[in-house]
Amino acid sequence: MAGTTTLFKARANDAISNRGLQNALSELPTGLAANRARAKSALPEFEDLRESAKVLKDHTLAHLDHYLEAFETAALAAGSKVHWTSTPEQARATILEICQAANARLVTKGKSMVSEEIGLNDHLEKAGLEVVETDLGEYLIQLKHEAPSHIIAPAIHLTVGDVERRFREAHTHLPYDRVFNEPADLVAEARQILRQKFLSADVGITGANFLIAETGSSIIVTNEGNGDLTQLLPKVHIVIAAIDKVLPTLEDAALLMRLLPRSATGQDITSYVTFTTGPRRPGEHEGPEAVHIVILDNGRSELLAGDKRAVLRCIRCGACMNHCPVYSAIGGHAYATVYPGPIGAALMPGLAGVKETAHLAGASTFCGACAEVCPVKIPLPDIMRKWREADFAAKNNGLLQRAGLSIWAGLAKRPRLYHPLMRLSIAALSSLSRRRGAFKHLPFAGGWTRHRDLAAPQGRTFQQLWIERERGGPE
Amino acid sequence: MTQTPEHRPKAGLFVTCLVDLIRPSVGFAAAALIERAGCDVIVPQGQTCCGQPAYNSGDRANAQTLALQTVNAFLDCDYVVVPSGSCASMLKVHVPDLLADGPDREAALTFAAKVFELTSFLADERKIESVPGKYSGAVTYHDSCSGLRELGIKQAPRHLLAKVDGLTLQEMPECETCCGFGGLFAVKFPGISNAIVEKKAVNANASGAQLLLAGDLGCLMNIAGKLNRTGSNLSCRHIAEVLAGEMSAPAIAKAET
Numbered sequence: 001m002a003g004t005t006t007l008f009k010a011r012a013n014d015a016i017s018n019r020g021l022q023n024a025l026s027e028l029p030t031g032l033a034a035n036r037a038r039a040k041s042a043l044p045e046f047e048d049l050r051e052s053a054k055v056l057k058d059h060t061l062a063h064l065d066h067y068l069e070a071f072e073t074a075a076l077a078a079g080s081k082v083h084w085t086s087t088p089e090q091a092r093a094t095i096l097e098i099c100q101a102a103n104a105r106l107v108t109k110g111k112s113m114v115s116e117e118i119g120l121n122d123h124l125e126k127a128g129l130e131v132v133e134t135d136l137g138e139y140l141i142q143l144k145h146e147a148p149s150h151i152i153a154p155a156i157h158l159t160v161g162d163v164e165r166r167f168r169e170a171h172t173h174l175p176y177d178r179v180f181n182e183p184a185d186l187v188a189e190a191r192q193i194l195r196q197k198f199l200s201a202d203v204g205i206t207g208a209n210f211l212i213a214e215t216g217s218s219i220i221v222t223n224e225g226n227g228d229l230t231q232l233l234p235k236v237h238i239v240i241a242a243i244d245k246v247l248p249t250l251e252d253a254a255l256l257m258r259l260l261p262r263s264a265t266g267q268d269i270t271s272y273v274t275f276t277t278g279p280r281r282p283g284e285h286e287g288p289e290a291v292h293i294v295i296l297d298n299g300r301s302e303l304l305a306g307d308k309r310a311v312l313r314c315i316r317c318g319a320c321m322n323h324c325p326v327y328s329a330i331g332g333h334a335y336a337t338v339y340p341g342p343i344g345a346a347l348m349p350g351l352a353g354v355k356e357t358a359h360l361a362g363a364s365t366f367c368g369a370c371a372e373v374c375p376v377k378i379p380l381p382d383i384m385r386k387w388r389e390a391d392f393a394a395k396n397n398g399l400l401q402r403a404g405l406s407i408w409a410g411l412a413k414r415p416r417l418y419h420p421l422m423r424l425s426i427a428a429l430s431s432l433s434r435r436r437g438a439f440k441h442l443p444f445a446g447g448w449t450r451h452r453d454l455a456a457p458q459g460r461t462f463q464q465l466w467i468e469r470e471r472g473g474p475e
Numbered sequence: 476m477t478q479t480p481e482h483r484p485k486a487g488l489f490v491t492c493l494v495d496l497i498r499p500s501v502g503f504a505a506a507a508l509i510e511r512a513g514c515d516v517i518v519p520q521g522q523t524c525c526g527q528p529a530y531n532s533g534d535r536a537n538a539q540t541l542a543l544q545t546v547n548a549f550l551d552c553d554y555v556v557v558p559s560g561s562c563a564s565m566l567k568v569h570v571p572d573l574l575a576d577g578p579d580r581e582a583a584l585t586f587a588a589k590v591f592e593l594t595s596f597l598a599d600e601r602k603i604e605s606v607p608g609k610y611s612g613a614v615t616y617h618d619s620c621s622g623l624r625e626l627g628i629k630q631a632p633r634h635l636l637a638k639v640d641g642l643t644l645q646e647m648p649e650c651e652t653c654c655g656f657g658g659l660f661a662v663k664f665p666g667i668s669n670a671i672v673e674k675k676a677v678n679a680n681a682s683g684a685q686l687l688l689a690g691d692l693g694c695l696m697n698i699a700g701k702l703n704r705t706g707s708n709l710s711c712r713h714i715a716e717v718l719a720g721e722m723s724a725p726a727i728a729k730a731e732t
Binding site: 005009012013016029325326328329330362363364365366367368369371372385387388389390391392393397401405408409411412413415418419422426435436437438445447448450451452453454455456457458460461462463465466 | 490492494495496497498499500502503506518520521522523524526528529530531532533534535537540541544548620621624625649651652653655656657658660661662663664665666667668669670671672674696697699700701703704724725727728729730731
């Protein structure tokens, strides 16, 4: 839709002229991307693991109904409760009910993109609950009332200065003139504040990196330890996860764990990998009294049934973003979707609609860097192209664009018309350039010439010159 | 070449629309190199565009029609050689996919097997031992995305450049990162495209080379256009021009002197 594309371009242009954001993004090649490259080169079987992971995910997706039912059976046997939800509305209503049944006032949260997908925080806050994000990045953007701009580094768009400023505004019980010498001081302050929240929370909500069908376990992969405090200390632990997170066995999770941290941050393994199987058992001293697992569909069943199933292989490492020239130029917020970057462009039309989000699939150079680094080999450009086809079939793109394409294709399909017409057009264009080699301005190519020169044609078409050469001289 | 004329394979040159319209000298350089690799060159008149603009715009029907048109135009060729990784990948990888469900499936597969990107054709298929080009100076090479990632072309251009008398290759940082062209992407999203090519220009200048080469005219027009606009001394040419030693035309986007 022309409107959505126009808005996207406006946000992208704002992002490009935002110096703080550009500084933050400029560290991607030497940061996350370089870290991944180092981790990959230190593991000779990395490419083989990618293939195994792809096969594993494809198998699981092909039998997803079976593995989801097996997960439910095992989770129930472990004492968890399982809630099936189709829509974001159902999922957040279910979670609110669980919180209210527990008479909760304070909810702590581990990092969860699915909770972003269902708009959970707003929903709980409107019902009067206090919701505190405990992942440092998520906590920072919660203070700024922003959405994550990256799926594993949600505050990647912020500078240390931004954080310092926001801390002084938010933590008013601390002396305003306190000194932050280095980032560690900010971390210490966040820790001090969050520690109180962990201890007094009534409900802890986390996502899940994997759900294990054979054991009914949920797994979170973290670096800060906040997820563990979130899920262990309160009386009630709620897991929110989508249907594509299930894996058959613990061994399967071990395979994906060799790829996930390396692809995401370049770590061999994260600081914490936490397995949760049911609530506290009789005789145990720690752990929640109840575990609820809320499983969300939100459009994924349709993706599963269609020609874009491979997008559900995603294990949310964010490598596609870190290597994407478009994401690296505009950051995550310009996409204005829960999932930004290449995976967002490939996934969002399935979750939020073609008309609403397929323009993001259009905003790719198809350079293929995303597919090259994807740990589960999702053919992201191919999937984006399929969304473009759906968008084109629904006639969502602008009339001008459709007309241009149609005229061009009409010519290109008629070589006998195309070649003489091009000969004339190129001769005319060439004479306009008056041998300067390039155009500084060209009315119908303003988008191009605003930023760069446009090479002028040499004057005659190759086809014309070739025919002359074959005939042994000019016509 | 020791082969007798009757044994020379027939190589159809798929010119690509950009070379045809903007820079025919690349087409002649490519033809000279293919001949040097022991083939007879023909240029079928039935070709226009590989159909990528339609394909990548979601217009599958027009992409299919153009795919079949190209398949039919090169029926009597032993090879189809393309001076562009992007168009070559369209013809070799995507045309069989576009025609997979119809009556032309076999023809498309036969066609795709004959398609080669120019540098890969010269280095990997024909294994030429020398090139006529000479260049005294340092060049840098931009790996265009489709050739690199869909066709695996990385060593072939470097292998050939090593045969150019006097030439040294000075790699730029992030030579495998997209230049931001992306075909219609540069037209639809000029602001984002510009942000990407700005970084490419910085890296290209940092190479210290006098000449930037690539195998795709689209990327080259984008990079050359940016370098020109920002007053860089770095000029740009298609790799075929240097390999063939056909450098009489001004560099891309440069005036005649």
